Amino acid sequence: MVLNLVNWKLDFSSVFTPKNVAIIGVSPNFMKWGAIIAANIVIGGYKEKLFLVNPKHKRIYGIRSFPSIKDIRGIIDLVYVALPSTKIFNVLEECGEAGVKSCVIIAGGFSEIGHDGRDLEKEVIKIANNYKIQIIGPNTMGICNPHHKFYGLMPPINPIPGNIGFISQSGNLGTQLMSLGEMQGIGFSKFVSSGNEIMLRTEDYLEYLGQDPDTKVILCYIEGLRDGKKFLEVAKKITPHKPIIVYKAGKTAAGSKAAHSHTGSIAGSWVIIQSMFKQAGVIEASTSLELLDLAKAFSKLPxxxxxxxxxxxxxxxxxxxxxxxxxxxxxxxxxxxxxxxxxxxxxxxxxxxxxxxxxxxxxxxxxxxxxxxxxxxxxxxxxxxxxxxxxxxxxxxxxxxxxxxxxxxxxxxxxxxxxxxxxxxxxxxxxxxxxxxxxxxxxxxxxxxxxxxxxxxxxxxxxxxxxxxxxxxxxxxxxxxxxxxxxx
Amino acid sequence: MVLNLVNWKLDFSSVFTPKNVAIIGVSPNFMKWGAIIAANIVIGGYKEKLFLVNPKHKRIYGIRSFPSIKDIRGIIDLVYVALPSTKIFNVLEECGEAGVKSCVIIAGGFSEIGHDGRDLEKEVIKIANNYKIQIIGPNTMGICNPHHKFYGLMPPINPIPGNIGFISQSGNLGTQLMSLGEMQGIGFSKFVSSGNEIMLRTEDYLEYLGQDPDTKVILCYIEGLRDGKKFLEVAKKITPHKPIIVYKAGKTAAGSKAAHSHTGSIAGSWVIIQSMFKQAGVIEASTSLELLDLAKAFSKLPxxxxxxxxxxxxxxxxxxxxxxxxxxxxxxxxxxxxxxxxxxxxxxxxxxxxxxxxxxxxxxxxxxxxxxxxxxxxxxxxxxxxxxxxxxxxxxxxxxxxxxxxxxxxxxxxxxxxxxxxxxxxxxxxxxxxxxxxxxxxxxxxxxxxxxxxxxxxxxxxxxxxxxxxxxxxxxxxxxxxxxxxxx
CATH class of the missing domain: 3.40.50.261 (Succinyl-CoA synthetase domains)
Structure with missing residues (x-):
């Protein structure tokens, strides 16, 4: 199933260096992801404005909470929607009306669960296209930019600033690798848990990181590519001046099946993908942790x-x-x-x-x-x-x-x-x-x-x-x- | 070069559960191996008698020192000779005369350095055969038996007691793996750094560990086998009731060359050895650290x-x-x-x-x-x-x-x-x-x-x-x- 790509120019500054951030769905019950992401952003030392949205409360954790995204003055760069998949549509419409540029949809329960989920995804795409909202995810653990002190992530980690850009279709694997990397003195420029990639895809982030001056090495954890042709074109242009290091999951029948129920991705024929990587000059990590081993060397050595x-x-x-x-x-x-x-x-x-x-x-x-x-x-x-x-x-x-x-x-x-x-x-x-x-x-x-x-x-x-x-x-x-x- | 095998019955109790131990070549200068091994044995909590031998001192580190091994009353099970390779012959003769059962020769400088070293080895063999002394090494880091609280090793490590027996032709690699193992809760029954194996060989230790009731899993780090036929025969008998896990080094030209200058061993054709392992039902670790990974599972799991x-x-x-x-x-x-x-x-x-x-x-x-x-x-x-x-x-x-x-x-x-x-x-x-x-x-x-x-x-x-x-x-x-x- 190929979904409509956005047909307007993508703007990654609202994604990776947001001037302000809002979180919709923060509750005073701390053991929920919305609250945890808010806390991680604050503790991480984000210097710009953070708004919370919850109609039932005026302040949560000492931060002002608004009834709706529309009540916040000015245009919001990046909004985290931390609500169940079935409850996000009104909120997305409101984001659209408020001119929100990019939206991180945390919830799972989309194409990875089958037909019902795919219908929900189509609905999200429709709204997003209508209002020109860039969607990150769904089924994502968020974004971080250590140089910007922006840690909009589900796990409480604070990777150190460095020159490695990291796109991961698994939030869990990506954030845990960064956490391990921190202990090994490995620094990151940008990270995105790209999730189900219903709109922004690995290929898009890759294109952005390719020209990002803070990024010297690019890491990718890939389960499936929605647009292999674009990946090849983009990667070919980047590899002569920046190494791209990829770990591809979903190489076997069991792995592909697991990948599909993880992020709804179609893993594709491993033989074909591997030959594409070779053609593009992409370096393949043979184990998940080798991503870090390689990143360390390419980032620090001649x-x-x-x-x-x-x-x-x-x-x-x-x-x-x-x-x-x-x-x-x-x-x-x-x-x-x-x-x-x-x-x-x-x-x-x-x-x-x-x-x-x-x-x-x-x-x-x-x-x-x-x-x-x-x-x-x-x-x-x-x-x-x-x-x-x-x-x-x-x-x-x-x-x-x-x-x-x-x-x-x-x-x-x-x-x-x-x-x-x-x-x-x-x-x-x-x-x-x-x-x-x-x-x-x-x-x-x-x-x-x-x-x-x-x-x-x-x-x-x-x-x-x-x-x-x-x-x-x-x-x-x-x-x-x-x-x-x-x-x- | 195949050297004479001992033609008397081997006795491993003097090697792994010695009733008393002497160290020849302990100096008051602490940064020498003799002194360090003595300290490791004491700190490890060895309950039996430890004697030091140095003609120039009456006490070293508060332990009585004898002019010669012959001055110690009774038969000594295990003697560590911590002297340079060229200075061990008189001492070995004295050990022979004193009825010493087993001798650990720490020094390098034997067959791994070429002709001169091989001549020294032949001389050692001659004396040892003459007096029926079992030689461990030379070029070894020692022996330990955690169940016996005996840590006769060069590095200051104290592996915990367990059911894994470990024969390593590299002392450095073997002891470091045990040290890593300690952090992972992996316990050992017996360990020997077998060194150049001029007399006791991997094959002999293997035979012993095969029937040792404290040993449930056997690990081997092998650079070369002096008697492949015996290894095959012994291993075949052991593997149906105890797993043998081997890491074989010296698989390539560069590796074999390095192995030869490390322990004087002839690595042999990797293809032949690998087929022998298969025939014997030996499990091969594909990296050095996988030895530990496998040991852990075989030691603890059904x-x-x-x-x-x-x-x-x-x-x-x-x-x-x-x-x-x-x-x-x-x-x-x-x-x-x-x-x-x-x-x-x-x-x-x-x-x-x-x-x-x-x-x-x-x-x-x-x-x-x-x-x-x-x-x-x-x-x-x-x-x-x-x-x-x-x-x-x-x-x-x-x-x-x-x-x-x-x-x-x-x-x-x-x-x-x-x-x-x-x-x-x-x-x-x-x-x-x-x-x-x-x-x-x-x-x-x-x-x-x-x-x-x-x-x-x-x-x-x-x-x-x-x-x-x-x-x-x-x-x-x-x-x-x-x-x-x-x-x-």
């Missing part, structure tokens, strides 16, 4: 221009695992230059690996770990993976030795400080080497507890060598696609 | 006897992702029975998915989430995945609403307690349903911060739906292998 990867590891096992996976994803782990081997011979124990991967064989001399990284970085590799050298909070473990080791508290403190400092130096050095060398360096720290929060913002850190390998291979793939397009 | 998987999800997106991955790994997401649909109709909002996956469409009524799980569990599925229903520490977020919502502190506390209680009920119910129904139920909570530590011990929780799908498919594979063998 391009990977060649296949040659150097590995520096504190322990041999991880180095083997990493070398294997780099090869398996089509990258290379070439031998070290003779110069590099000679330089490393001077500082590492005689039984070091003498090759790439550089196995630091558990040496506790952390200054030499740092020097080794510098040597590897100068050795002509296209990218580097650094494994296990961030000890992070592990140094706290030293404290427990005090019960057995007879060393004075102050000496122990010196030791702990030294470990802490070396981590900091590693992070600073990695950051510097990335900036100067224009080559990606990714770190792997198995446990997130090994790494202090601030470090995660400064460099790219993963918890598995396999992830580092996957991400580097897709960075290389993106760069190759880009080169090919430039040659054309 | 077998998955069929392909039919039911999904219960708070949000639709995760349900779609999960359904896709279950299908992609060869499992099924069959329709719900009519009875189950009718029962769910009574408690869920009218726009719920009416199918498997059951999408709870974000309903905040958590009692009905619980009831839905019960209904799904009774609906004839072989296994269940529960997504996103453990809100865990997320309820703490409610506190931040206080600045906007005018509800009294005590009401908020009631609300938070209610969330907390529902999580607890979910965990209890899942545990109960697993015990009664004899079917595996796995939960997925995207962020580990969503889940309280104690819950991780009680039920099986993963952070991605993809992981849940992979693990279930391998559980099914194991059960099928077992059935086939039983029929023979």
């Amino acid at each position: 391009p990977l221009k060649g296949k040659r990867i150097g590995i520096l590891s504190w322990g041999g096992g991880w180095a083997v695992v990493c070398a294997d996976h780099l090869m398996q994803v089509g990258l290379e782990v070439p031998p070290l230059s003779e110069v590099a081997i000679e330089d490393l011979n001077k500082i590492l124990p005689p039984y070091w690996s003498k090759s790439n991967p550089i196995d630091l064989v558990g040496t506790l001399d952390r200054r030499n770990q740092l020097k080794s990284l510098k040597i590897l970085s100068d050795s002509g590799m296209d990218g580097i993976v650094v494994l296990g050298v961030l000890t992070g909070l592990a140094f706290e473990n030293l404290k427990k030795y005090q019960q057995i080791v007879n060393i004075p508290e102050e000496d122990l403190q010196v030791l702990i400080k030294e470990f802490e400092k070396t981590d900091m130096r590693f992070v600073k050095n990695i950051k510097k080497l990335v900036d100067i060398g224009k080559k990606p360096i990714v770190a792997v720290a198995l446990s997130s507890e090994e790494v202090q929060e601030e470090y995660k913002k400064q460099i790219v850190i993963y918890s598995q060598p396999e992830t580092a390998a996957n991400v580097l291979s897709k960075m290389y793939q993106y760069y190759q696609n880009k080169l090919k397009k430039e040659k054309k | 077998p998955l006897k069929g392909k039919r998987i039911g999904i219960l999800s708070w949000g639709g997106g995760w349900a779609v992702v999960c359904a896709d991955h279950l299908m992609q790994v060869g499992l099924e997401v069959p329709p719900l029975s009519e009875v189950a649909i009718e029962d769910l109709n009574k408690i869920l909002p009218p726009y719920w998915s009416k199918s498997n996956p059951i999408d709870l469409v974000g309903t905040l009524d958590r009692r009905n989430q619980l009831k839905s799980l019960k209904i799904l569990s009774d609906s004839g599925m072989d296994g269940i995945v529960v997504l996103g229903v453990l809100t865990g520490l997320a309820f703490e977020n409610l506190k931040k609403y206080q600045q906007i919502v005018n509800i009294p502190e005590e009401d908020l506390q009631v609300l938070i307690k209610e969330f907390e209680k529902t999580d607890m009920r979910f965990v209890k119910n899942i545990k109960k349903l697993v015990d009664i129904g004899k079917k595996p139920i796995v939960a997925v909570a995207l962020s580990s911060e969503e889940v309280q530590e104690e819950y991780k011990k009680q039920i099986v929780i993963y952070s991605q739906p993809e992981t849940a799908a992979n693990v279930l498919s391998k559980m099914y594979q194991y059960y099928q292998n077992k059935l086939k063998k039983e029929k023979k």
Whole structure:
């Protein structure tokens, strides 16, 4: 079922940088979504005006409440309708009469539930077209723009500002990924939970984010595309200058069926969609969380221009695992230059690996770990993976030795400080080497507890060598696609 | 290079449940491995006798130190030799003369560094064979047995007691996985970092763990097998009653090369080894961390006897992702029975998915989430995945609403307690349903911060739906292998 597309020029400023916002359907019963969204907007620090609409109350949570949207003076950019699907029509008419520009319809119960729902959708479209209201959703968890301090979302999350734009056909998955991203120091420019997309679609948001100066990388969670042709056209234009990273759900019979009852989308043939992604130069995430892994790298690192990867590891096992996976994803782990081997011979124990991967064989001399990284970085590799050298909070473990080791508290403190400092130096050095060398360096720290929060913002850190390998291979793939397009 | 196998009966009690332990090469300089291992054994709470050997000191860290191993009265079960590779021969001779049963050689610098190292290894073998000393390593991080409170390891970790035996050819990888496992509530029976395996090999430890009553699941990290034939024979006997889960490193040219300079092992042809694993009924982990994911499930859950998987999800997106991955790994997401649909109709909002996956469409009524799980569990599925229903520490977020919502502190506390209680009920119910129904139920909570530590011990929780799908498919594979063998 293809619905009418809007035939007037879309205006995304009312969606992502609204000058004022109203919420229809906020009740004093706090455990309802309308109230929660209002609270999230206030707590998020939105600087513009927020109005509530509820005919039965004059104030809710200390905010003025109006009987109808029509009673609010001036034009409202963005209205959240937090009412059940069957109760939104009068309200939408009123929005139209009041000149509202964009409307977020929270409720589910539309095409994803079958015929009755589809009829409701058609009705919404009719009203929206009549009054030129842009509809976000229905069946959406909302919108946010961290740069604007606008968090119009159902879950109580506050992603940090950054350069990643994110379009998600699942609100739950999208907001949870952003919440995970926050812990990993990943910042977002714009987010929309696009829901059933009865009017504004992934393709439209994509076109907007493609030219949005705050957005450097675009993420999409897609269950189905209403207008595959437009997606292809739009994506083709964007990928040469901005990576688009997609996770496509609904690849199998069970997945498509679930997608249909989730957002009413038709998943389409996976083979056809995958070939379209390839044609458009879109990078595909193979798991849902890989969306974040890829976003982090593309958002923070220079391009990977060649296949040659150097590995520096504190322990041999991880180095083997990493070398294997780099090869398996089509990258290379070439031998070290003779110069590099000679330089490393001077500082590492005689039984070091003498090759790439550089196995630091558990040496506790952390200054030499740092020097080794510098040597590897100068050795002509296209990218580097650094494994296990961030000890992070592990140094706290030293404290427990005090019960057995007879060393004075102050000496122990010196030791702990030294470990802490070396981590900091590693992070600073990695950051510097990335900036100067224009080559990606990714770190792997198995446990997130090994790494202090601030470090995660400064460099790219993963918890598995396999992830580092996957991400580097897709960075290389993106760069190759880009080169090919430039040659054309 | 195949070295002589021991031709006397191996005795693993001196290795894993030593009655006394000595460490040769402990210096008062704490930042050396000998001292650190001594400290780890003491702090771990080892109840038997620990002796230190250092001719220059009478006491180190308050523990008596002997000039030589020969000066200690009685036979020593397990000796750690923490000296450089070139300095261990006299000491080994002395161990032999003192009747030491087993020796852990910490140092690297043997076959992994080439010819010179191989000569050293041959010398060690000669002495060990001469005196019938069992050699663990060299190039090892040690041994632990949490049931025995014996933590003879280089890193300061204390895995909790459990039913998983773990043989790792990488000390670093093995101990770090155990440390991660601790945070996930995964307990171990025995662990050995087998290192270069110049005498005791993966095959030998495997044979021992196969008959060890404390071990229910066996994990192996393997870079190369010295005696593939023995591995096959031993594994074949074990897998019908205990799952063996293997991660094989050194699959590619770069990986094999790295493995060789790591532990001196010859990785062997990956195709041949993989077919051997299949023949032996060994379950292969496809990433290093999947070793833990699989260990957790096999250690805590009843077998998955069929392909039919039911999904219960708070949000639709995760349900779609999960359904896709279950299908992609060869499992099924069959329709719900009519009875189950009718029962769910009574408690869920009218726009719920009416199918498997059951999408709870974000309903905040958590009692009905619980009831839905019960209904799904009774609906004839072989296994269940529960997504996103453990809100865990997320309820703490409610506190931040206080600045906007005018509800009294005590009401908020009631609300938070209610969330907390529902999580607890979910965990209890899942545990109960697993015990009664004899079917595996796995939960997925995207962020580990969503889940309280104690819950991780009680039920099986993963952070991605993809992981849940992979693990279930391998559980099914194991059960099928077992059935086939039983029929023979």
